[in-house]
Amino acid sequence: MLLRKVLGSLVVLLLFSTLLAACGSSAPASSSSVATAPPVTATTPSATATALTPVALQLKWVAQAQFAGFYAALDQGYYQAEGLAVTILSGGPDIAPEQVVASGQAQFGLDWLASLLVTREQGAPLVNIAQIYTRAGMRQLSWKTSNLTSPADLKGKKVAVWFGGNEYNLLATLNKYKLNKDTDLTLVQQPFDMNLFLNREVDSAAAMTYNELYQVLSAGHKLDELNILDYNTEGTAMPEDGIFVSADWLNADARNQDRAARFLRASFKGWAYCRDQPAACVEIVLKQDSGGVMTREAQAWQMAEVNKLIWGDPINPATQIGYLDPARFKFAADTALQFGLITKPADAAAYTHAIWTLATK
Numbered sequence: 575m576l577l578r579k580v581l582g583s584l585v586v587l588l589l590f591s592t593l594l595a596a597c598g599s600s601a602p603a604s605s606s607s608v609a610t611a612p613p614v615t616a617t618t619p620s621a622t623a624t625a626l627t628p629v630a631l632q633l634k635w636v637a638q639a640q641f642a643g644f645y646a647a648l649d650q651g652y653y654q655a656e657g658l659a660v661t662i663l664s665g666g667p668d669i670a671p672e673q674v675v676a677s678g679q680a681q682f683g684l685d686w687l688a689s690l691l692v693t694r695e696q697g698a699p700l701v702n703i704a705q706i707y708t709r710a711g712m713r714q715l716s717w718k719t720s721n722l723t724s725p726a727d728l729k730g731k732k733v734a735v736w737f738g739g740n741e742y743n744l745l746a747t748l749n750k751y752k753l754n755k756d757t758d759l760t761l762v763q764q765p766f767d768m769n770l771f772l773n774r775e776v777d778s779a780a781a782m783t784y785n786e787l788y789q790v791l792s793a794g795h796k797l798d799e800l801n802i803l804d805y806n807t808e809g810t811a812m813p814e815d816g817i818f819v820s821a822d823w824l825n826a827d828a829r830n831q832d833r834a835a836r837f838l839r840a841s842f843k844g845w846a847y848c849r850d851q852p853a854a855c856v857e858i859v860l861k862q863d864s865g866g867v868m869t870r871e872a873q874a875w876q877m878a879e880v881n882k883l884i885w886g887d888p889i890n891p892a893t894q895i896g897y898l899d900p901a902r903f904k905f906a907a908d909t910a911l912q913f914g915l916i917t918k919p920a921d922a923a924a925y926t927h928a929i930w931t932l933a934t935k
Contacts, residue, residue, distance in 0.1 A: 705815075705817075712781075713805070897930055
């Protein structure tokens, strides 16, 4: 299935989960303090349910190749091998992963870092324990015939973007080019499809490489018809899919840190499997399509693009999956503060390398 603000309120938090939809480092820094659709559950013929520790992962959206590594870890028995009975909970437009984890309905959540920072400011002690996407998949598209070859060219244009937190890549870029978001261009709230762009009702539109870009191409257009603004290249990209937990859960039982490390270790193996066996992972994802809306072609495109976001482009098997570069965290936190997503500076306790270190040592 193809995907994809009033701050300080639950409405804003819920908006974050409606979004469809990040940078590694070769050596870890000092660790911070560790302060819908039917679910998919791990089973194994060689172990009884009582022999495994039950945990749940709340996704940010419905089943698709964006989450293939988690489904692969389940399908290939990696979670079971780590002593975990994992339930994967689908997301959707009315589900906020942060709320689910903060309320104890799941031990692990997956969402963009900006959403976690908002929830922390509202009082939920959430902490990022692994950053799955080392690059951002969000782009800004325009038609080549519009001759918008630089962000500076957006002045005076109608620019569509998802609100609720995902506009901050764009706002940071406009700020870089000294463009005022209120007076120098017109921002348009973008829906979950690309019709505004395809109908040329806007000059530019947001797109994830693994989703909306494919929508444009599958509508009969070619890459050479497009100008594509890459926020990674601009240095204004904010981290996307990251795994988080509640610090309360992490500290409630000394064994939970070990369980979290085992969850990461198995998840990383699942993503490595999808790196090395992308076609097999597409088939695993297609098994989750209870509504019959996925296509193999779309999921294969998505799998290839997601692999680039995790392992680099070109894909580099030596990438240290899951490591959140402190510089990337600081940029995201500073950007969120600058544009009012949060009202006070985020503290370093919003993430930790401790669990990642346990999982990878």
